[in-house]
Amino acid sequence: MIVIGENISITAKAIGAAIKDRDPKPIVDLAKAQADAGADYIDVNIGPATKNGEDLMQWIVKSIQAEVDRPLVLDTKNVSAIEAGLKVHKGTAIINSVTGDQDKLDILMPLAKKYNAKIIGIALTDKGVPPDVDSRLEIVMNIVSSAMEHEVPMEDLYLDPIALPVAVLQEQVHNCIKALTVFKQLQELMGLPAQPKTTIGLSNVSQSSPPELKSLINRSMLMVLLSGGLDSAIIDPLDKDLMAAVKTFDILNNKILYAHSYLD
């Protein structure tokens, strides 16, 4: 599974302050820690970034990539900031994210194509949370069609069935699990040249649950989704129990070789 580290977010106090002060150290340190813990990509969530978003994204991309050898996931609603980040990014970035809304697709898919970036397509629209599996499918089929139209390769598209808080919208979690299974059949369903990838913003599922349950809920959800064929996940790689579960999944499915020391 491709691990996307979620920890660099403007909503985290220390990161918010570092962004405000343009102090790279806390950001770079957290990127390094995530890379050391097994993150393949580092998500960089700068929020809405309505003011100076382009400068901010370029500064943060350059700051991290000067010190940490990982590609980044550019995470903001500000499309100009996304493009600014793509301009200075080394390697293959991921755009996080495009919803199923046509106006967003018409802007972001061409960007993904132009900069040879991957892109996360999330089963959401401006109308809100899709109520069932079919509505999720309908949204991502629209995303896939847009990717095809703009010549974004299917392998570069990561579809997210959208995990919602089990404490608040329990039935939606089950719908998310079922939707993943359907998304994994999209190549066949739509006659695509290749199967799109899948991902999940995992921590959402335990939002509003008590702190002592969060890790258990997160890793249980991840094991269920991995069993359903999940290709990548946006997670906290510093959660050791979570990363141990991911490794154990790979061991049980014969993807990495067992050794008594496989967790070390």
Added chain:
Amino acid sequence: MIVIGENISITAKAIGAAIKDRDPKPIVDLAKAQADAGADYIDVNIGPATKNGEDLMQWIVKSIQAEVDRPLVLDTKNVSAIEAGLKVHKGTAIINSVTGDQDKLDILMPLAKKYNAKIIGIALTDKGVPPDVDSRLEIVMNIVSSAMEHEVPMEDLYLDPIALPVAVLQEQVHNCIKALTVFKQLQELMGLPAQPKTTIGLSNVSQSSPPELKSLINRSMLMVLLSGGLDSAIIDPLDKDLMAAVKTFDILNNKILYAHSYLD
């Protein structure tokens, strides 16, 4: 998921001694503890029981059921001891287990029918461990055919794809996982009147692994198999982390209602 508590086994020191001394207390206490922890059935493994197996099984069945309101899983290679146990058992027992060997099937399937018992059919034969998914399928198809022939209802048959130690036979664990998915399609594959159930002797998977890894490996394997549709498992219900994972699986799949206190 139907939980079968595995802890009463002649190979456990305290239980072996209690059996030898015909002292019911340690056995009844362990049955109670497992029932309180969520076991739906209590497995009673009296080993080969070549000497006085019938007396022993009747004594242990009566001792437990006098104190604990749970059906039992009669676990011995001694067929006469199985039948002796079925004669005195209250409620619906489970026979653990029949392999794919014709001589065993010809004796045990009629017993299951006669005593209205459920039966675990394990993907093994006298020839040893099946090397791949297809050989597992071939064995259980033979078991299913025998059940049909002897009019054992498909819903009373629990097929076990056989978990082997990941530390020793890693590829076999992956085959076990894949085999479960195939077993779940047997109704369609064989044109059966109903889908047979599935189960797993879970703890085998972590045999030979270091003690500090066993619980993690067990519960990861169980989450993967539950995601594949597993109906029941022979497990240690006193492993709190394992039972918490099972409950969380049910929460995520909307089978039991979420509450912040769902683990209490």
